[in-house]
Amino acid sequence: MSAPESLGKLPKWAMLIDTTKCVGCLACVAACHNQNELPVTEYFNRVEEQEFGRFPNYNRRFLPMQCQHCDNPPCVSVCPTGASYKRSDGIVAIDTRRCIGCKYCILSCPYKARMINKEHGYVHKCSFCAVLLENKTLPACVGTCPTGVRVFGDLNDPNSEISKLAASKKTVQIGKDLNTKSSIYYIIG
Amino acid sequence: MASGFAAGTVSCGAKNGQEAATGIKASADVKKIATQCQGCGANRCGIYVYVKDGRVWKVEGNPRTYNNAGTVCPRGHAYIKELYNPDRIRQPLKRTPEGKYEPISWELAFQEISTKLNLIIMDNGPQSVFWAQYPMANIPLAFRFMHALGSPNTITHGATCFTARNAAFNATCGGLPDNDLKNSRYIILVGRNPAGGVKLQQIKDIADAKRQGARLVVLDPRHSETAAIADDWLPIKPATDLAFLLAMLNVIIEQGLYDQRFVSEHTVGFDNLRDGLVTYPPEWAEKICDIPKETIYRVAREFASYKPRALIHRGYHGGYGAGYFNSFQTARAVAILNAAIGNYEAVGGLFIPLKPALGELINGGHPAPNIPDIEKTDGAGVPGRYPSASYSDGIVHAVPELALSGKLKAGFVYHMNPVRTNPNPTRVIAGYKKLELLVTIDCVMSETAAASHYVLPESFFLERDDHVDTVHSGPVGQLTMVQQVVKPMYDTKPMLEIITGLSKGLGIGKYFNFTMDECNTLRLQPFGVTLEELKREGVIEVGPRWVEGFKPCKTPSGKIEFYSSQLEKWGLDPMPRWQKPLVSPNPSDKNSFRLIHGKQAIHTHSMTANVPYLMQLSNRYDMIRLWINRQRAEAIGLKDGDTVVVESDVGKGSVKVRLTEGLHPSAVWMPSGYGIFSKYLKTAYGKGINYNDFLNTYFDPAVGHVMSNEIIVRVAKA
Amino acid sequence: MIYWSYMITFYLFGAGVSAGAMLVSIAADFIDPAKYKKIVRTGAYIAPFPIMAGMIMLIFDLERPWLFWLLLTTFKYTSIMSIGAWIITFFCAISIIYFMLNLQKDYLKLKTKANTVNAIKAVGLILSTGVALYTGLLLSTLTARPFWNTPMVVVLLFVSAVIDGLAAISLVLCLRPDCPDCCITAPKTGENMNEVIKNNNTFIHTVDFILLYLLLLCTAVFLIGIGKSTESAVSALGIVTSGRLSVLFWFGFVAAGVVIPFIAAAYKLYTKMSTHRPWLNFISALLALTGGYIVRSVIINAGQLTQAILF
Ligand SMILES: Nc1nc2c(c(=O)[nH]1)N[C@H]1C(S)=C(S)[C@@H](COP(=O)(O)OP(=O)(O)OC[C@H]3O[C@@H](n4cnc5c(=O)[nH]c(N)nc54)[C@H](O)[C@@H]3O)O[C@H]1N2
């Protein structure tokens, strides 16, 4: 892609999560917690544990979950005040000043990605660390992961690691049948 | 990493609606300071701490430190907030006759402690005094303090953690090697779970090796978190790894799969070993360890086929650190198997880390105390007692015994909590309470602090400078340090100031005539590195890089010793042979299990259960549960989430169960980070139970370790 | 996790009763304003109030009630809640006008042009249909919630709304203490009271019977549909039929909300109400209303307890 073109093009932020590498350590959960200065009981991401098989042919899978920054986000379409919105770089954001706390978006999200802030009453969630992105820094959960489960980047840049991985590996979008068009791609072994 | 991204940029400026969108305030004053995490003593990861508007905000990994390479574990993120834990000790405390703690000034505390200690030393000699601590960066200062007093009794946590492993590797190859996991093609973990018993570098290197196509085999009775990314999980019956390993050796030797050149050039005792192994074929082992013989054959062959780029991880605590009666010989077998495929000092194998020798304080004119010429009171390294035990680690759980028998009279406990982390709390408390003087230096009222005469609060790690550290040394030497990030919040002092204060009244003041900065400057002198550079960079590499190629061992023969005449001299088995575990569950009792334990990534020993955020994670993920094999649980009428009573001949307690297919039927598995009983630790108090509650006080005959998995419990519905 | 409390249940219930009452009233007016005037008027008198109470509940269920006004300064056509907020606002307005319209005949003696009256009724009909559909649509459009995400929820809540409206009317007719024969106003001279009562009752019972029969069908189709759909929906059904909502479901939803009122309506029709029994009307109306509330409560809770993605 020629320089002017790629310069003119907005990024399309996305994440790739390779569950075959996840050991469920929760470092990403704790990193997110500090980054976003959340109260002790609130969180933007979580790690689900799934078990398969019977002893001794048994396995577990750890599956990190957070806002999928859907391209067809039900949370945005149901929000009655426009507090939830989709940015042009793909990030689904919340203008907390416009949030009335009706919780309709929470119920509309198939990924349980949203949470009420107890102190202020607004709904908040993973922002893909938008503030860090402005400074060209990776999201907190990505940088801290010891096994490199999480790859973050720009899907509009064909040279980004995520674009290459998305092209070369078999990935799935969770809840694809719900037509949310999520921006998090999973590798599930 | 995605193009155009930097890790570690100062980032706070929030513009155009971001504040509303993220709740992060715009244009805060953010500083980023390099230091070392103290969320666990084991790793001391290099980190950057961000301070926003004067308040500690978040951490990031230092990308260059060996142990973490840019990453941070969950404890590391959460532990910085302990700075603000209301349970912190805010000034020195002294126990009143009623058992309460009241504030005392530092001056008076120093005076009273040194007066008492002088009297004790006068009456009982310096060998009646001990200093126990987890070996943090400051440990050279503790050694200096004790040696100045004339006492050899510096003790670490080792006997509760890893001494069987260390002693076995010392006997075999003269030191504790590191694992070149990243370049290995075939990795076997025997009761090692770097994803839960976290070492970030190791789990990262395993993931990297796997990306390059390496195979990972996990031998663990429990499906560990590392097993979740393994190619093979071999759910071995606990306490029987030795049988598995002997059978592997048998296959490798019988079938001539070993590295013949390496064995003939760099090892001694191969013939004795081969003769000894005829009795241990896989057909024999499968009956003992519950792993089918076909699997043993396969793993042995695969392991040898990648030689020398294959390794059995040197291990840590879980498998054979201090767990079983046969742990020492199990670790010997691990060391020997590695040597049999010639992976010592080979790429993708084991290597002795390159630890740089720090500068001496004597170069600054500070006299060095002599190492006392007396045996350690606990018998570590003493022929006839625990000859193979490490002199520098000692035997920590012997302290209560020695206190009860009057051999130890006074002690300092620094950055350690033996009352909670040693076996059988009732007995440990009785022992520590018997001491005439117990001084604990901690940041919170641990169980040990709550049994002490004096509690001296150390400044939190974010509030102080520590001694220069070499813990990050691996394939190259690295210097790192704990550096002050914020000013102390309370009337606390760093460790050096505490022992300096004590030294005056003890007549050893001349040994502590320097500040931390002077000390560290001298330590750095040989490397031409200034303290400012180190503080700015957080880590500095020094000395040569590791290169492949065998180096003479620090064993009597200079070679790797399959057969150890040294061990023979001490009356120990010179070669590994099968040893039964000390205790076994009763096969005719449906409620009888072996109790094993392990780390969860979110907790460190006894010291993080009181971190509110981490305890919240324990609850949210329902992690305070005893694992039990589903079929066995159902046979005694248990459902997932039921509460059970666990009972051994030492203790009793109740806990919720997690029914799982991921655990060997003979055992129950308990997370080891709970069961805090110091009522001063309000978040953790009374949540969960701990394996030490059920563990007898044992001393393994070779090195005196705790044998922490030799526990039989009865489990029944509450 | 429960995010929408009983206040939202009440809000949906209130909206249903209001919309139902209005619908029934306008329908009765359309069929025969003179014959069914009691139904017409009672319906008009009820319509504005439950929904207003519901709105207050809705506001207090918000985490930030003081920002409630934002709902009414925004219109988002993708958001059923936003559409609903506007429909309800207009409904409230029209229901108040309709209320006045019915009052004026008796008390205000104002003159309104017939065309205007018809227009009001037409708008009222549309808006009340809108409100009655809205309560179901609010839930059924959420793909994340398998228990809600079926058109049957819309049909079920719509039918239930009309039944509730009818029950509310019936209840008020019985409640009028100074008129044991269910007259809301004194009979005009020459009017045969028994005839009036009989006409109105027959209307109520007939419609009730038909709707309850429909509700019975809808419920069956709804549950069977869920039982035959995704794994997560089946688990939702489990929570409802044998889990923590089962008592509420079997006794409240099925028994009180559907089966008993259906049997009562059938009985009343069968006996042709030859003897007028206000207590029976009263009890069955009360039961139907309670059932209507519980139907919503069960649906609201079951939907929240389940997810399309099971982790
Ligand atoms: N999160 C966290 N990380 C830590 C620490 C911490 O406290 N918390 N502490 C650090 C320290 S000091 C240490 S020593 C290390 C410990 O690190 P590890 O030794 O890896 O940790 P453990 O969890 O004690 O034990 C690992 C596994 O051993 C298994 N095991 C038990 N018995 C047997 C057996 O008979 N055979 C085999 N094959 N496996 C067995 C257990 O099921 C467990 O899964 O972790 C270090 N890292």
Ligand SMILES: Nc1nc2c(c(=O)[nH]1)N[C@H]1C(S)=C(S)[C@@H](COP(=O)(O)OP(=O)(O)OC[C@H]3O[C@@H](n4cnc5c(=O)[nH]c(N)nc54)[C@H](O)[C@@H]3O)O[C@H]1N2
């Ligand atoms: N209950 C239990 N017992 C265990 C284990 C376990 O997991 N659980 N694991 C076993 C193993 S592998 C090991 S290595 C040992 C570890 O045994 P310990 O070293 O006794 O364990 P920790 O819980 O890490 O104790 C650290 C103590 O240091 C204090 N501390 C923390 N930060 C500072 C500081 O900055 N300055 C000072 N002065 N003190 C500080 C903490 O409050 C805590 O009291 O325990 C063994 N026994």
Ligand code: SF4
């Ligand atoms: S930090 Fe990485 S390995 Fe740990 S839980 Fe998160 S994604 Fe999984």
Ligand code: SF4
């Ligand atoms: S995951 Fe949920 S919160 Fe995030 S964009 Fe999709 S629907 Fe919205």
Ligand code: SF4
């Ligand atoms: S809770 Fe806030 S963000 Fe969510 S739908 Fe309601 S107004 Fe929008």
Ligand code: SF4
């Ligand atoms: S991208 Fe940022 S906000 Fe989202 S889960 Fe990761 S750390 Fe949290």
Ligand code: SF4
């Ligand atoms: S492993 Fe975790 S707790 Fe231990 S030093 Fe590293 S970041 Fe801190």
Ligand SMILES: [Mo]
């Ligand atoms: Mo340890």
